[in-house]
Amino acid sequence: MTIATPSRPRVSSTPRAGMGALALIEARRMLRHPAPWLGLALSVWFGWDVYAHETTWAAEHYEGLATAVAPLLLGVSLASVSSFAREGTPVAEDAPLDAGQRALARLLGGLALVAVVALFVLGAAVWLRVVGGLELGQEPGRTEHAYYTVPELLEPVLLAAFAVALGAAVVHVVRHRLVAGILLAVYWFLLGTYWLFSVGPLPWLTPLQIQPSNVEVGPASTDPTTFPSDWLLSVPGEFQGEWVRLVVSPALAGWHDVYVVALTMLAVAVAVPGRWRRPLAVAGLLLAMGAVVMQAVVAP
Numbered sequence: 001m002t003i004a005t006p007s008r009p010r011v012s013s014t015p016r017a018g019m020g021a022l023a024l025i026e027a028r029r030m031l032r033h034p035a036p037w038l039g040l041a042l043s044v045w046f047g048w049d050v051y052a053h054e055t056t057w058a059a060e061h062y063e064g065l066a067t068a069v070a071p072l073l074l075g076v077s078l079a080s081v082s083s084f085a086r087e088g089t090p091v092a093e094d095a096p097l098d099a100g101q102r103a104l105a106r107l108l109g110g111l112a113l114v115a116v117v118a119l120f121v122l123g124a125a126v127w128l129r130v131v132g133g134l135e136l137g138q139e140p141g142r143t144e145h146a147y148y149t150v151p152e153l154l155e156p157v158l159l160a161a162f163a164v165a166l167g168a169a170v171v172h173v174v175r176h177r178l179v180a181g182i183l184l185a186v187y188w189f190l191l192g193t194y195w196l197f198s199v200g201p202l203p204w205l206t207p208l209q210i211q212p213s214n215v216e217v218g219p220a221s222t223d224p225t226t227f228p229s230d231w232l233l234s235v236p237g238e239f240q241g242e243w244v245r246l247v248v249s250p251a252l253a254g255w256h257d258v259y260v261v262a263l264t265m266l267a268v269a270v271a272v273p274g275r276w277r278r279p280l281a282v283a284g285l286l287l288a289m290g291a292v293v294m295q296a297v298v299a300p
Contacts, residue, residue, distance in 0.1 A: 019105040026109025030079045036113055039075025040120060043068045047124070051134075058234035059246055061134040062146055063194065063210050065124075069156045070192035070208065072120065073163045076113045077184045080167025083109065084271065085177040100274030103168065107268065110164030117160035121153055136212070137246055140224050141233030151253035152211065158260040159207060163188075165267035172271050204295040207263055209256045212246040213300045219243070247300040255294040262288035 030036070050064035083106050087099070125148065128134065133145035166187075171180040190196065197206040203213070217227065220236035222243050227233065234244040265284030269277050 019101055019108070022102060022105035023108035026083050026106045027112035030083055030109060031112050031116075033075075033079040033082055035078035035082075036072065036075035036116060039072040039078075040116070042071035043120070046071065055135055057239050058138045058142075058232075058244075059136055059212055062136045062212065065134065066148070066152070066210050067192050067194055067208065069117070069120070069159070070188050072117060073156070073159055073208075074185060074188040076110075076117065076160050076163040077167035077170075077188065078181055079113060080106075080110055080164045081171045081177055081180045081184065084168040084171045085180075087172070100272055100276075103272040107164060107168060107272065110161075110168075113164060114157065114160040118157045121156050125153055137232035138235045141227065141229075141231045141245075143232060146232075146248075149248065149250040149253060151250050151257055152248075154257050155209065155253060155260065158257055158264070162207060162260055162264040162267060165264050165271060168271035169267040201292070201296065204256065204259070204292050204299070207260055209253070211253065212248045213252070214240075215245045215247055215300050216240075217243050217245045249298060249300055251298040252295055252300070255291050255298060259288055259291035259295065262291055 047065050047068035050061060050068060053060070053064075055061055084103070087103065087106075128147055133143075133147050135142070135144050136146035137143055167180070167184060170183055171177060174180050174183065191206060191208040194206070194208060194210040197203060198210075198214075203209055212232070214234065217231070217233075219242050224233065224235075224243065227243070227245075232246040234240065234246055236242055262284045265280055265287065269281035269284060272280075
């Protein structure tokens, strides 16, 4: 008499199944990493501090709240570094996934952190609707009900995908987790000091673009009542010697979103080895150049 032994469940060994399994593992690891959650706490703190602070210039709340996402993006990059640093661990030659497939799976796992950032942005947008918006402009051209446009809200979500790819690319190049973390901390800190990138074409090139744009509309002696009543204004004073119109451009933000997508493609091309690296890098470079040109065309 033969006794049937229970068969083990069959596990698919196809590359697609293996990539899916690794992506889920990396997603859980990234979600357990403390850096994104510490960054989230700092972003909430910074955002509330900006909102509660009395304005000292015309666009302080609008600009400052947009930069509050920088600590969260740094946390996303650091979690990505932690994941991709494991690429330096040797694997068996007969491993079911090659280096490119493993890297791509880790990038897919990073989408979990992109979802966290998307929920944070959605929560902030809903909160702004509840509280009635932000102050923007100065009398006689001022509003207390300014809201971010859809392309502006999409930017930090796309930046989260860029942060994942950037962490992967940096640790791929420097091959040292600590050095990669320091470089990323300096990078995101500099991007948070957005006023350094507000001159000439720099707002079109920096990944974290902050609006509104400042458009000079007249010398200090101009009678402000001659300006259209719907203009948001910054009065002459400590920060500029002329009347300035504050312009929020959805078109500019939209083309900048395309630029962030292009930067993400370039970072992925660095992080993921394989035959698609060169075509992806070329496509990303061309898309970035086109997006910069279009930003110049639509800029106020």
